[in-house]
Amino acid sequence: MSTDFGLPGRVAIITGAARGLGAATAELFARFGAHVVGCDIDGDELEKTVSGLEGEGHLALAFDLSQPENCESLVAQTLERHGRLDILVNVAGIIERIELDEVDEAAWARTMDVNVKSQFFLCRAASEPMKKAHWGRIVNFTSQAAHTGGFYGTSVYAVSKGGVVSLTKNFARLLGPDNITVNAIAPALVDTRMVSGNMTEEAIDNVTSAMPIGRMTDAAEIAMSVAFLASESAATITGHTLDINGGLLMR
Numbered sequence: 001m002s003t004d005f006g007l008p009g010r011v012a013i014i015t016g017a018a019r020g021l022g023a024a025t026a027e028l029f030a031r032f033g034a035h036v037v038g039c040d041i042d043g044d045e046l047e048k049t050v051s052g053l054e055g056e057g058h059l060a061l062a063f064d065l066s067q068p069e070n071c072e073s074l075v076a077q078t079l080e081r082h083g084r085l086d087i088l089v090n091v092a093g094i095i096e097r098i099e100l101d102e103v104d105e106a107a108w109a110r111t112m113d114v115n116v117k118s119q120f121f122l123c124r125a126a127s128e129p130m131k132k133a134h135w136g137r138i139v140n141f142t143s144q145a146a147h148t149g150g151f152y153g154t155s156v157y158a159v160s161k162g163g164v165v166s167l168t169k170n171f172a173r174l175l176g177p178d179n180i181t182v183n184a185i186a187p188a189l190v191d192t193r194m195v196s197g198n199m200t201e202e203a204i205d206n207v208t209s210a211m212p213i214g215r216m217t218d219a220a221e222i223a224m225s226v227a228f229l230a231s232e233s234a235a236t237i238t239g240h241t242l243d244i245n246g247g248l249l250m251r
């Protein structure tokens with residue numbers, strides 16, 4: 001396999017691309033020659049990230065992906081611009097730390113809508129052009145919380161990420177015959193705003209000290225795993241959840 005993972009010329013939708021893991025994935029894919037369609041609810045930050053990408057043919061599309069019609073518009077506008085869609089990377093997600101007693105229907109809907117529902121509608125919409133091309137790669141972002149059940153205050157987040165593991169397997173079964181693979185990545189701790197905004201230094205140290213590798217993962221390291229799963233070399237890996245967790249949990 002060449003070091004560009006076969007990405008030159010591929011058209012890739014990457015959600016949550018304004019910052020964090022989505023931005024790191026967009027940067028790596030652009031560096032390897034993909035045409036990135038970055039999507040995020042934060043249009044200003046998305047514009048900055050996409051305008052700084054290497055190469056040409058990138059697009060910044062601001063959408064709130066909790067709305068299914070926006071998921072469909074994202075795929076439709078990608079096809080209008082490029083005429084094809086090879087790769088979908090579902091990174092966008094939120095975490096809200098809420099005491100169990102305070103979880104209400106609105107909080108439940110906010111997390112499920114972004115973390116699971118958007119991935120469902122994007123997988124479904126993206127699969128149509130991929131089926132026609134008889135080639136496609138989908139990578140969904142879940143979390144170690146899907147396996148551990150999360151911590152106090154993250155019950156809904158953990159359930160949403162468990163849903164991502166199930167939907168990944170479901171679409172992997174449905175789309176395999178069309179030569180489309182569907183996998184998930186389950187990070188433990190990556191130094192993004194999601195972590196710095198929700199965890200103290202002490203809490204981070206407690207988790208990393210329980211890891212055999214003993215440190216957080218870099219966003220760029222996660223992006224390399226996404227690129228591998230999107231490559232031709234990963235053609236028979238599907239329905240898999242890849243743990244990237246410093247050995248915190250060995251399943």
Ligand SMILES: NC(=O)c1ccc[n+]([C@@H]2O[C@H](COP(=O)([O-])OP(=O)(O)OC[C@H]3O[C@@H](n4cnc5c(N)ncnc54)[C@H](O)[C@@H]3O)[C@@H](O)[C@H]2O)c1
Binds near residue numbers: 021041189
């Ligand atoms: N950082 C970690 O340690 C970690 C660990 C486990 C799982 N994850 C998962 O990785 C993914 C990326 O996390 P991150 O750390 O980069 O977080 P982040 O908060 O830095 O980035 C998330 C991005 O998603 C975007 N987004 C949120 N709601 C949206 C919506 N409705 N429509 C469109 N975009 C929306 C945000 O604007 C933001 O740019 C998430 O799914 C997260 O659950 C992260």
